[in-house]
Amino acid sequence: MEKTATAAGRRSGEWTLAEAEVLGRTVLRAPSVHNTQPWRLELTDGAALLLERTDVALPRHDPRRRDLAISCGTALANLELAVRVLGRRAEATVLPDPAHPEVVARVEAAEPLPPTDQELQRYGAIMVRRSHRGAFTGLPVSPEETARVVAAAVTTGVEAIRPSGTERLAKFFEHAARVLQDDGAYQRELALWTIRDEAAHPHGAGIRFSALPPGELPWAGLVRRATVIPDSALLRERLEAETLLLFATADDARADHIRAGYALERCWLEGVTLGLAGAVLTQPLRVAEVRSALCEDYRLAGFPQALLRLGRSTRVAPSSLRRGVAEVLGEKWRERR
Numbered sequence: 326m327e328k329t330a331t332a333a334g335r336r337s338g339e340w341t342l343a344e345a346e347v348l349g350r351t352v353l354r355a356p357s358v359h360n361t362q363p364w365r366l367e368l369t370d371g372a373a374l375l376l377e378r379t380d381v382a383l384p385r386h387d388p389r390r391r392d393l394a395i396s397c398g399t400a401l402a403n404l405e406l407a408v409r410v411l412g413r414r415a416e417a418t419v420l421p422d423p424a425h426p427e428v429v430a431r432v433e434a435a436e437p438l439p440p441t442d443q444e445l446q447r448y449g450a451i452m453v454r455r456s457h458r459g460a461f462t463g464l465p466v467s468p469e470e471t472a473r474v475v476a477a478a479v480t481t482g483v484e485a486i487r488p489s490g491t492e493r494l495a496k497f498f499e500h501a502a503r504v505l506q507d508d509g510a511y512q513r514e515l516a517l518w519t520i521r522d523e524a525a526h527p528h529g530a531g532i533r534f535s536a537l538p539p540g541e542l543p544w545a546g547l548v549r550r551a552t553v554i555p556d557s558a559l560l561r562e563r564l565e566a567e568t569l570l571l572f573a574t575a576d577d578a579r580a581d582h583i584r585a586g587y588a589l590e591r592c593w594l595e596g597v598t599l600g601l602a603g604a605v606l607t608q609p610l611r612v613a614e615v616r617s618a619l620c621e622d623y624r625l626a627g628f629p630q631a632l633l634r635l636g637r638s639t640r641v642a643p644s645s646l647r648r649g650v651a652e653v654l655g656e657k658w659r660e661r662r
């Protein structure tokens with residue numbers, strides 16, 4: 326950020342074009358449900374406002390816009406890191422203005438403060454993090470690594486829990502998969518967000534078909550018609566070979582969803598700095614009876630929001646599409662480019 330007025334007439338505290346690009350591109354790299362990237366940025370003097378796009382909706386998968394808010398939380402984690410690598414202390418406020426609920430967060434770029442090694446490493450992880458929809462190698466994630474990932478959550482009201490015993494989880498996954506596979510409207514919505522012909526869909530949102538092989542659970546990531554659903558005993562074996570983190574929140578309001586996404590992205594990025602691969606699953610949690618059964622069976626004190634699978638991989642996961650930075654930054658920045 327510029328501290329003083331320049332010959333070009335920029336006011337004190339105004340973001341330069343290069344800084345704006347860094348903020349926009351870093352936000353765009355965040356994971357989002359069905360790769361919707363439901364974000365806009367408004368840059369004001371000395372601060373960045375992260376807004377949720379109201380023109381993006383997944384009425385069948387996400388009628389309460391829970392996953393969209395979680396996706397805004399992941400973008401917030403990235404935005405905060407971008408402000409840090411630009412050398413400012415970042416002060417984030419979630420839902421800063423009740424009169425404007427579309428403003429997810431305000432990140433104040435406060436006084437100059439060089440980023441720490443850990444922040445730089447996590448920032449680097451943003452550029453290489455990808456959803457790994459596939460089996461991991463058998464090499465386990467160590468308890469120390471898991472502890473480091475869990476410690477990265479540090480978000481009020483969010484807990485990253487290791488679900489004890491995978492038997493019930495496997496049973497719930499199997500049930501959710503069968504429900505979703507038979508839900509025609511759900512499958513149509515997923516198909517709409519699955520991009521088979523990129524030339525016909527140049528907007529840069531949605532999931533590449535090639536990134537969603539029919540596959541088997543839990544590796545397929547998203548249940549489609551062709552997804553193979555193994556019985557729960559086999560599914561349990563597979564889940565046991567992975568490190569699973571369940572993100573649960575004390576309450577189930579929009580602020581909780583945003584915070585869950587923020588914690589999720591921080592943990593995922595920390596995992597990437599440790600050389601781990603990861604993938605998020607919320608699809609089974611959006612089946613109402615699975616959500617409530619999970620709370621009961623695992624005696625959760627709060628609400629399950631997302632699952633993060635972690636493991637090791639020798640395979641590079643496919644890259645995903647992204648919207649253009651001008652779409653996130655808006656007209657004002659488009660004109661300045």
Ligand SMILES: Cc1cc2nc3c(=O)[nH]c(=O)nc-3n(C[C@H](O)[C@H](O)[C@H](O)COP(=O)(O)O)c2cc1C
Nearest residue numbers: 356357358359360395455456546547606607608645
């Ligand atoms: C809230 C949320 C929910 C998600 N749910 C799933 C899911 O159930 N299954 C899945 O395979 N991927 C899921 N994803 C991952 C997105 O599809 C992925 O982030 C997006 O396609 C971009 O790809 P990338 O992560 O490789 O950058 C989810 C991501 C978020 C943030």
